[in-house]
Every structure is written in C-alpha cells, then in structure tokens.
Amino acid sequence: MLSAATVHIATPAFDWHAFAPDLVLVATMVVVLVADLLLPDRESWRTSSIAAVGLLGALVPIATLVHSGHDRNLFNGAYVVDHYALALKAFFIIATYITVLLSVDYIREGDYYKGEFYFLLLVSTFGMSIMASSRDLISLFVALETISIPTFVLATFRKHDRASNEAGVKYYLIGVLSSALMLYGMSLIYGVTGATKLSDIAAYMSQHGTVPLVAVAMFLSLVGFAFKVSAVPFHFWAPDTYEGAPTPVTAFLSVASKAGGFVALINIVYFGFFLPNGRAADSWWPVLWVLAALSMTLGNLVALRQTNIVRMLAYSSVAQGGFMLVPFAAAGIAGADGHPGKAAAAMSAVVIYLLIYGAMNLGAFAVVIAVARRTRSAEISSYDGLWEIAPGLAVVMGIFLASLAGVPFFAGWFAKFVMFRAIIDAGTGWAIALGIIAAVNSVIAFFYYARPIRAMIFHAPTTEDRTPIVIPQPLFAAIALTVSVVVVVGIYPQVFARVGELAF
C-alpha cells in the first residue's frame, strides 16, 4: 500500500513574518563577519556601523508585528511571538544598540579585533531575541547558551590584559557550572512531567501540584538561574568580571545579559510552573524569596564600602537584581495563596523594572566610560570636582545615580513603585516581610549612590587641567538617549506602564 508516491509529508507552515526580527539579526551577523574579513584593517571600524544599522533594521519587523496585533504560535506553541516577547525583543535590541554606541570609540582606540567584537555582540543579542519567544525547555536552554557563550569571549576580549583574562575565566567557570545545574534540573523536570514544552509542563503541574522531585528539580534550575542573574549567594563572580572586562562589555553584561537571565526565569516559572492556576507556585517562591532578600541586603551592604565605581555599580546591580526578584516572590505567594490573577501584574512589574533598569544602568556606564577617557581610572576619587571640570557629565551622572536610588521624578522611582505595588497586592505576611526588607534596602542604597555625587560637587578637583572632556559623538548619543528615557519615564510613567500591561 505504502509506496513512495502515496507518502505525503506535510510541510509545517512557516511564519516568516514572526521570525523576521531574528532573521534580520542573523543576516547582520553574517554581513559583519564577512565585512570584517574583506575590509582593510584601517577600515574595519565600519563593521560597527553595519551592526548598528542591522540592529535598527531589526526593529522594523518588530513594529510591523506589533501593528498586526495578534499573537503567533509557532511549532505547536514552542515558539511564541506575542506582545510580551516583542516588548523584550525591542528592549534587547535597543540595549545592544546603545552598547554598540558605547563601544565604537573604545574598541577603535584599543588595539583590538574590531569586527569580531560586534559579531559576538550580535550573536548574544540573537540568543536574547530567541529567549523572549522560547516556550520549550530545549529552546530555552539553547537560547541561554547562545546568550552566554559569546559573552565569555567578550569578557576576555583584551586578551593581553591579565585582569581581562581573569574576568573571563571566572565568568566562564561559573557560567558553565550554572548551565550544568540548570540542565540537570531540566532533565528531572522532564522525567516527572514527561514534556519539554512549557505549556504541557504547566498542564501537568496544575493537575498534580508539586511533588518532591519537582521541588528538587526547580531548586537546581533556580540555582542555575541565580548564577546567571548574579543573585546572592551566587554573585561572587560578578564584581570581578565587571571590573576586569572592557567597560562597554560590563555595561552589556549588567543589562542585556542579566535581563536575558530574568526573561528565562519568567518563562520557566510563569509559563511553566504558574499558569493556569498557580498551584505549582510553592515549588519556587520560597527559593526566590530568599534569593531576593539576600541579594538586596548583601549587594547594598558591600556596595557601601567600594572605592571603585565599576565595582560599586556591580554590587548595585546585584542589589537591583534582588529588587527585580521581589515581584517574582510576590507573584508566587499570590498564586500559592489562591489568587493567580494577581500574578500577571507582578510579572509586568518585573518587565517594567527591567526596561527602566536597562536605561539607567547603561547611562551610568556611558558616563563612566566618558570620564575614564580622560582620567584612565574608575576610582570614585577620580570623580572629585567633576562639577567644575565637566558640569554636563556631572549632571547626567547625578541623574542616573538618583534614578538608580529611586528618587522621585526619575524613572527609577516608578520601577520601585511597581515593585512595592506587587508586594501590597500579594498582601500576605511573607510578602509584607519581603516588602519591609526592600524598603530598608532602598534607604541604604541612597548612601552609596550619593557618594559619587558628593565627590563630584563638594570635593576639589585633583588636577589643575581644566580643558573640557571630549565626548565622541556615539557616546554622546548613548548618554542623550538614556538620559531622555530616564527623565521622560520619570515624569510620564504611563509610557512603560502601558508596555507592561500589554505584555501580560
């Protein structure tokens, strides 16, 4: 009966439009790599322009997909392009665009390998773009590794510099250890539920609730994610890697790569272990509660005694990661408490916090790069009297630090506001306890964010040199872009509130 002529293999429908942003990124990668090969060495800085144009080009299909308005499920729901995925894809692409702006002059002036830098940056961004849409353990794992592996190379990019080598090897060992823990956790999840697709896992979990092996599996996976998002006690690689890596790479790691880890966390805990009824939430919220409390407290306390601004920002990003874990715990508490409806608002709080944190942290690193062009130092003491030397830079640095601290009418306060709202919505004793820890930490954070501001205004400049600091155009554009987001969102937060609402 079964002859070759009668066998009909159905070709799965392939939605090119849904994949367009990722395909543009892949095309840009290839062009950058080939251009670097063909261009003479003097001209190879042009690869940065190609990368920048490609990144902006990837935003076009995202805009048309938002405009088309309906969610797209590909491969039986293993790859989903909805508003949540699109908002995060746009965020990742813009964050990488700003990183390219920060890197252009840094990479051109150093004696580095120019084209490869942008190629690796684009590969990592491609991983993030896939991550935002992944709804399957396999694609989740591969996307997370696509994000991480290029960043190992980027951290070691100044290969003749011992600090950069050290940054790379520490980041690498911790990165692969976390992948191994996560993969083992995933294998146990697969064994219990018999599925790799998150919606199938969610269906199983909502029926059976948490069994002991799932709790173990989730614990292993969450430890793996905790390394990726540098949550205490799995944070110890972050300050060393941030200090040793080239500063634009540090900015990328602390924003885009960290956000990639958070998106993976949202996907697995919300789409896999929360929906539709929140019954499985008790397998993960206690772990995230502890991670959030420790990250906020330890990150802030250690940041207080840092003298190097990059290390200070590293510990500050550990603490900010703790603040971002707070709505996760709140969502889990609400779900376990029998109010799964409240979790969507808490998850959109995470997304809003990520977007705002991205703008203000990239901005702070842009100023650090601009100042270091002249001082060749990242010590906080090198900011003494910056107000007299470069009042413009001092003002924008003040804005970014105030925003990170959560001073009202800069974007950071709105991020803190949605975080506390998620706590109050959840409303149980555990949630309130976490809220109190977060409130105390918000106050502690003021002290160390104020230190560079005090140095800039009240300390006398250490040099007699009063020539203005020359800021190259791309760096200026990056600072202008981030500072306008921080100010506009601070005054008119509805812009991002709407993005968060649409996402869930």
Add this chain to the structure above:
Amino acid sequence: MSALAYPDHITATYYLVLAAILFTIGAVGLLVRKNTLVMFMCIELMLNAANLTFVSFANALNDISGQVIVFFTLVVAAAEVAVGLAIIVAIFRRRQSVNADDVDLLKG
C-alpha cells in the same frame, strides 16, 4: 540460564542513580580541584550526567524529545569547551600556569 548471567531486571532507576552519582562527582570535583583543565572535565561530567538522565527518562517514558535534547546539549558543550580552552590558552600565555588559585588579581 540463571538470572545472574542474564540481568533483564535493570530498570531506569539504575541509570538515574548512576547519573546522580556522576553529577555529584563532577560537582564535588569542580569545588575541590584547582587545575582549570580538571575543572573543565568535571563540568563535562555534570553535563553528561544530565544527558544520561534525559536519555533514561526518554526510554522509560517512551518519548523522543528527551533523546533530541541530548544532541543540543552535545553541541552546546562542544562550543563551551572550545571557548573555555581558548581562554585557558590566553591565561597560560600570560602566567605559565593553569592553576585557579593563581588567578587572583581582582578581589574585594
């Protein structure tokens, strides 16, 4: 034929316990060994323990996706090792040592 000579009662549990033991050996080795190359091998051991778990579950559940994920893991592990060895070579050229304790420039 006796039951000893023909062990047809080896179940998925045996493989899962073996995988758990391998994973533990890898994790402990990573923490106690100081040579970065040995640390790499320990990580490979952990990844392969996860692979073994996937395959034995796939066999027990009679489901193909657990076997498919192993191919992806192998590719990822190969990429990781390529990058890791490159970093080790860069370090060795600077310091003539692959001992993790010698990598101690950054702290605080």
